[in-house]
Amino acid sequence: MTTAVTQYGAVTDEVIDELRRLLGEENVLIDLHERAMRAYNCAPAPLHRWQDQTPDVVVLPGSTEDVVGILKLANEKRIPVTPRGGGSGLADGAMPLRRGICVDIKRMNEIFEIDEDNMCATVGTGINMLKLNEVLEPLGKIFPDDLAGYANAMLGGRIGCGGWTLIGARFGHTPDTVISMECVLPDGQVIWVGGGGTKKIRKSSSGYRLKDLFMQHQGTLCIVTRAVIELYPKSEVEFAGYFAFDNWDDAYQALYDVTTRGFGNLSSAMIFDDHKIDFLRRDDEAFIPLGRDVRFVVLFTMYGLKCEVEPAVKEGFRIMKKLGGRYLGPEQGEGDWASRHDRYHLSYHGRTPDGQATLMSWHCEDTAAYHTALPALREQFHEIVGRYMKQYPGVFDDWGIFIYTSNPFKGWGDYLIEIDVGIAELQYNDETWAAWIRMKREIAQAAVDMECSVSICHGSCREGDDDIAMHGEMAHGSFEIMKKIKRMIDPNNIMNPGKYCLDEAYED
Amino acid sequence: MTYQLSKKDFYAEPLSKTKAIDEEFVKEAYLVFACRHKFCRDICPNFDITRNEAHSSYGFHTAILAISRGVGEFDRLIDNFTYCLECGACELRCPNTSMGGDFYRRSTTTVDLVRKIRRDSLADGTEIPNWPAVKEYLDEHRGFVATQAELVTKWAEGIKIAGDMKTALFVDFFTATQGTEVPRLAAQILAKLRVKFGVYTTPGVTAPELLSESDEEWKKYAGENVENFRKLGVETLVVVNPHDYALFVREYPKWFDMDGIETVFITDFLLGKMKEKGVTPPVAVEGRFAYHDPCTLNTLVVEAESPRDLVGLVPGAEIVDVAPANQWSYCCGNGNGPYRKLHPDIAYRIGQKRLRAAADLGVDTLLVACPHCKDQFTDVKAKSGLQVEPVHVVELLAKSMGIEWETTSPTIG
Numbered sequence: 077m078t079t080a081v082t083q084y085g086a087v088t089d090e091v092i093d094e095l096r097r098l099l100g101e102e103n104v105l106i107d108l109h110e111r112a113m114r115a116y117n118c119a120p121a122p123l124h125r126w127q128d129q130t131p132d133v134v135v136l137p138g139s140t141e142d143v144v145g146i147l148k149l150a151n152e153k154r155i156p157v158t159p160r161g162g163g164s165g166l167a168d169g170a171m172p173l174r175r176g177i178c179v180d181i182k183r184m185n186e187i188f189e190i191d192e193d194n195m196c197a198t199v200g201t202g203i204n205m206l207k208l209n210e211v212l213e214p215l216g217k218i219f220p221d222d223l224a225g226y227a228n229a230m231l232g233g234r235i236g237c238g239g240w241t242l243i244g245a246r247f248g249h250t251p252d253t254v255i256s257m258e259c260v261l262p263d264g265q266v267i268w269v270g271g272g273g274t275k276k277i278r279k280s281s282s283g284y285r286l287k288d289l290f291m292q293h294q295g296t297l298c299i300v301t302r303a304v305i306e307l308y309p310k311s312e313v314e315f316a317g318y319f320a321f322d323n324w325d326d327a328y329q330a331l332y333d334v335t336t337r338g339f340g341n342l343s344s345a346m347i348f349d350d351h352k353i354d355f356l357r358r359d360d361e362a363f364i365p366l367g368r369d370v371r372f373v374v375l376f377t378m379y380g381l382k383c384e385v386e387p388a389v390k391e392g393f394r395i396m397k398k399l400g401g402r403y404l405g406p407e408q409g410e411g412d413w414a415s416r417h418d419r420y421h422l423s424y425h426g427r428t429p430d431g432q433a434t435l436m437s438w439h440c441e442d443t444a445a446y447h448t449a450l451p452a453l454r455e456q457f458h459e460i461v462g463r464y465m466k467q468y469p470g471v472f473d474d475w476g477i478f479i480y481t482s483n484p485f486k487g488w489g490d491y492l493i494e495i496d497v498g499i500a501e502l503q504y505n506d507e508t509w510a511a512w513i514r515m516k517r518e519i520a521q522a523a524v525d526m527e528c529s530v531s532i533c534h535g536s537c538r539e540g541d542d543d544i545a546m547h548g549e550m551a552h553g554s555f556e557i558m559k560k561i562k563r564m565i566d567p568n569n570i571m572n573p574g575k576y577c578l579d580e581a582y583e584d
Numbered sequence: 585m586t587y588q589l590s591k592k593d594f595y596a597e598p599l600s601k602t603k604a605i606d607e608e609f610v611k612e613a614y615l616v617f618a619c620r621h622k623f624c625r626d627i628c629p630n631f632d633i634t635r636n637e638a639h640s641s642y643g644f645h646t647a648i649l650a651i652s653r654g655v656g657e658f659d660r661l662i663d664n665f666t667y668c669l670e671c672g673a674c675e676l677r678c679p680n681t682s683m684g685g686d687f688y689r690r691s692t693t694t695v696d697l698v699r700k701i702r703r704d705s706l707a708d709g710t711e712i713p714n715w716p717a718v719k720e721y722l723d724e725h726r727g728f729v730a731t732q733a734e735l736v737t738k739w740a741e742g743i744k745i746a747g748d749m750k751t752a753l754f755v756d757f758f759t760a761t762q763g764t765e766v767p768r769l770a771a772q773i774l775a776k777l778r779v780k781f782g783v784y785t786t787p788g789v790t791a792p793e794l795l796s797e798s799d800e801e802w803k804k805y806a807g808e809n810v811e812n813f814r815k816l817g818v819e820t821l822v823v824v825n826p827h828d829y830a831l832f833v834r835e836y837p838k839w840f841d842m843d844g845i846e847t848v849f850i851t852d853f854l855l856g857k858m859k860e861k862g863v864t865p866p867v868a869v870e871g872r873f874a875y876h877d878p879c880t881l882n883t884l885v886v887e888a889e890s891p892r893d894l895v896g897l898v899p900g901a902e903i904v905d906v907a908p909a910n911q912w913s914y915c916c917g918n919g920n921g922p923y924r925k926l927h928p929d930i931a932y933r934i935g936q937k938r939l940r941a942a943a944d945l946g947v948d949t950l951l952v953a954c955p956h957c958k959d960q961f962t963d964v965k966a967k968s969g970l971q972v973e974p975v976h977v978v979e980l981l982a983k984s985m986g987i988e989w990e991t992t993s994p995t996i997g
Binding site: 105107108109110112113114115116117118119123124126127130136162163164180182183185202204206207210224225227228433435437501502 | 610611614615617618620621622623625626627635636637638642643646647649650651653654655656657660661663664677690910
């Protein structure tokens with residue numbers, strides 16, 4: 077974690093009064109339990125340091141104008157501001173490291189327009205994907221941002237972290253499915269950024285492509301208040317096929333073959349590695365039982381029209397079977413794929429190797445890797461976590477690896493390789509927290525050493541990730557430019573300070 | 585049906601400003617905090633209006649965990665714990681319930697937690713805004729207890745009831761005084777079907793509101809009920825108010841031996857008897873009807889079929905249905921406790937949203953299976969001007985059975 081170099085203003089009674097005048101008393105929350113619950117997001121948390129990141133005040137703006145007022149006040153008084161969407165991020169983007177004002181955007185959940193002719197919608201960024209799709213589905217449309225936190229993540233957070241979706245190989249990821257955005261800058265200026273300068277045009281060659289600058293900024297540059305998003309026709313068919321393999325080499329080859337075959341409707345492909353299968357076997361309630369001969373599982377999904385998907389699925393079967401893959405049947409496909417949003421978020425999903433329930437939380441390290449890096453990274457990640465398990469028995473556990481397609485609109489090239497780490501979070505103290513951070517750093521460093529990326533979806537702004545990402549992965553000039561941009565747009569460093577090592581932009 | 589949500593003994597130990605929180609309770613709070621995906625939040629009908637995540641199962645449990653870590657104030661906790669409808673949607677949506685469940689005794693029990701915090705806060709001398717309205721309601725019911733036999737059968741005047749207590753109709757004070765058309769019409773249908781039944785006449789104060797004030801008092805009345813059921817030889821208890829039904833299914837088995845006493849909700853019982861007797865309702869009631877799942881049935885005890893099936897028996901009646909799972913986030917706004925009295929404005933907005941969703945389906949009638957839903961929707965309709973009439977499923981069935989369709993609830997008492 078970097079230290080603050082900026083002198084911040086305090087959230088005084090005068091500031092609270094002004095916020096109440098701007099937003100109404102009911103939308104300015106000062107009680108400790110209101111603030112404390114917004115200290116954390118979805119990631120393992122240093123519970124023993126709870127007070128350190130508890131914001132001084134929480135505000136619930138209902139409009140862009142409200143956000144303008146908040147930021148103007150914060151900028152004038154030099155008070156740190158941390159935007160909060162669904163609070164479901166795994167990189168602590170919404171953790172207020174310098175306390176200050178937490179801007180909780182959930183009231184900005186309006187659907188302003190559904191433009192079926194141009195297949196887009198204009199929405200507030202406090203909207204959740206599930207709720208949005210409940211409105212779109214009767215129209216035969218979807219917003220295909222399908223993530224683990226589908227039922228609770230909010231669009232603003234998805235933009236903030238540059239989200240990844242399970243079915244991005246067919247539909248693209250959040251940076252692709254957001255067409256343009258309304259951003260409120262720290263000085264209160266409101267701008268729209270897109271591919272060019274308009275709201276609904278996807279591809280433009282006018283000027284800089286500023287949409288990308290304000291994507292995955294983790295709240296360090298602005299607060300995004302509205303967005304124009306892509307709509308897709310709802311798929312007629314959603315097929316998910318699971319195939320068992322008895323060795324890594326064939327599973328790895330099957331992943332390659334199915335992703336490079338050229339399917340137009342391949343939505344995702346995955347590997348569950350042997351550690352993951354062993355882990356899932358520990359809990360007979362939460363996973364459809366698999367035979368002992370199953371060591372790896374490869375999954376592919378196809379979404380689209382029936383006339384497209386049916387022949388493509390047949391070809392997918394042929395590829396899998398050629399490499400020895402055994403189809404695990406429709407129950408596995410429908411049951412497991414349908415429950416993918418729920419299963420991995422259960423603390424009592426934690427199981428000791430002999431199957432006893434244990435109170436462990438879970439975290440996944442979301443490295444982005446190209447195809448040929450996968451085998452080595454898989455081995456290194458298991459080795460790193462295994463070492464910490466030995467050193468801290470009962471505190472850390474290796475819950476296996478998933479590998480997912482991650483290239484937008486195509487299955488090949490780069491992948492998300494995530495190692496899931498069980499953690500006894502309630503037992504954290506300074507020593508075990510420090511060990512956790514060291515483990516994260518080693519995982520991140522292993523990725524960077526292989527010219528891979530620290531993060532594909534959560535963001536690399538957590539303690540243990542940020543310095544490896546900024547000073548390693550982004551070391552070839554990118555971080556220098558980031559710092560210049562940050563200082564230019566946010567001269568007082570009020571926007572989510574402490575993230576991405578960007579305090580360094582103000583050191584001189 | 586036997587259904588028991590995890591009973592957590594640590595809820596019995598009162599929290600207060602001065603006591604540390606029991607370690608098992610801390611773990612319980614952590615289980616929801618550690619999920620952190622907050623599926624419980626966006627399904628919450630209250631959150632849907634307030635958009636404040638402190639008003640959610642995640643918020644409640646996190647507040648407890650924060651206090652255990654020294655980052656919270658017990659005496660301010662209640663501010664958020666009034667914002668719970670006790671509808672149970674969050675419990676059902678919680679992965680701890682769906683994946684861990686009662687087998688591991690890991691179902692999330694937010695409704696129990698909320699009631700506990702309200703009780704403890706009141707006991708600790710904390711004032712809850714608008715609580716006097718809740719107290720007044722409970723006191724009214726306490727007052728009824730002295731005259732209960734007379735009051736809980738007044739709705740049945742003029743109807744011949746066999747008095748066979750093997751099958752007993754359980755009518756609570758709310759229904760006996762403000763939702764009288766339901767037991768009255770149900771009794772008439774059962775009489776037509778030649779079903780022998782009696783009316784249980786000493787229900788005591790059964791309102792779930794009482795669990796937010798005094799669980800001991802609630803248990804006293806419930807214990808007396810169980811004792812009386814035994815004395816009277818009750819084998820089948822037919823419950824007309826789903827708030828009571830949820831208590832019989834979820835709460836009674838935690839505290840009392842209910843073996844040999846089958847609890848059946850009125851629509852299940854009517855449906856069973858119609859089928860058993862091979863009776864088809866003779867009168868067509870032409871129309872398109874939406875159906876509102878009461879949270880007490882749909883989420884708290886996960887029973888959603890019989891009201892729909894009863895409507896399916898009515899010639900000419902068509903349900904424009906919204907699937908039960910898609911109604912988890914719906915509520916009429918009354919809630920399953922004191923919510924409507926604590927937050928009348930938000931309760932109205934929740935009800936208005938639900939009634940508008942029915943209007944958007946192009947219907948002019950919203951069928952319900954709960955007298956509280958009907959009461960709330962009647963109020964919302966009057967205030968909002970939305971032209972959707974709430975009608976109890978039993979009323980529709982009665983009309984189709986050729987029984988005079990009484991849509992009003994004459995107030996008794």
